[in-house]
Amino acid sequence: MKVENAELEAFVIAAELLNFQRAAEKLHLTQPGLSRRIQKLEQTLGVELFSRTTRSVVLTGAGRHFLPMARQQINNLNGMLDSIREVAERRFGKIRVASIPTVVCQAFPPLLRTFTERHPNVGVQVFDGNQDFVVRQVLSGLAEFGVGVDPGPDPDLTFAPLLADRFVLAVHKNDALVARQEVALQELQAMPKVRLMIGGRDSGNRLLLEVLLGNAALKLRWFYEVEHVSCIIELLEAGVGCAILPAMALPTHPGSNIRSVPISAPEIKRTVGVIRHRSLSISPLASEFLDLVTRHLSAEPAL
Secondary structure, eight states: OOOOHHHHHHHHHHHHHOOHHHHHHHTTOOHHHHHHHHHHHHHHHTSOOEEEOSSOEEEOHHHHHHHHHHHHHHHHHHHHHHHHHHHHTTSOEEEEEEEOHHHHHHTHHHHHHHHHHHOTTEEEEEEEOOHHHHHHHHHHTSSSEEEEEOOOSOTTEEEEEEEEEEEEEEEETTSGGGGOSOEEHHHHHTOTTOOEEEEOTTOHHHHHHHHHHHHTTOOOOEEEEESOHHHHHHHHHTTOOEEEEEGGGSOOSTTOOEEEEEEESSOOEEEEEEEEETTOOOOHHHHHHHHHHHHHHHHSOOO
């Protein structure tokens, strides 16, 4: 039985996207070309991997069973090729890491400088995105590890907590709320002049807030909705509204106009840590960068 790596790659991408057209575009193939690769793989294996209709594509039971094995085979081959390239190119290489943007902005700059000083010929590819994106990158094996919040129970993932990041009310330095020692969420509900903004619906921070508010039977009015935290920060700098954000998301440079007011009753925290694939190993270089991340975040006081 001979299975081509190109067939495995076509299957994995199609299984992740569940859309043959998008998978073909990602692999720079025509849709019929992608279908031929998958059909050849199915013929070799003697099973159907996808159930196809005119409107949808879903994995069969055999397809779901085969997907982690196909990923592992691709990762093994890529690992061997990377090792050969390191020898051929005198240890030129690349590590791949996924992270939520707040950690990239606040923690990664000194870590990347330190790592580059040690390994000037090794590149670092950072996949920055929301929590779901980080988890997907780790599950697919594209990222050797991820930095994010606890993904919850998952048979394929492990999570090592490193830092408790407290949510605060972020306001402009001229806002009257700056004088407060702390503020309760219930108070914000009763302040009609407070112009709150919130991140987009794909934001993990928004999901956490909405769950918490629902449990506490609180309803806050969101005057502004912005997709990315970086845009929220720019609006806050300009004096537009205020926002409930993780302390780690706020700028630390002395020229910033943003100030934080602690939130009480209830206090909100998220736990930031390292997300790893349970069955995939990481390269020695990625392990070294992971050690830098772990020591840096573990040394940070609870925010």
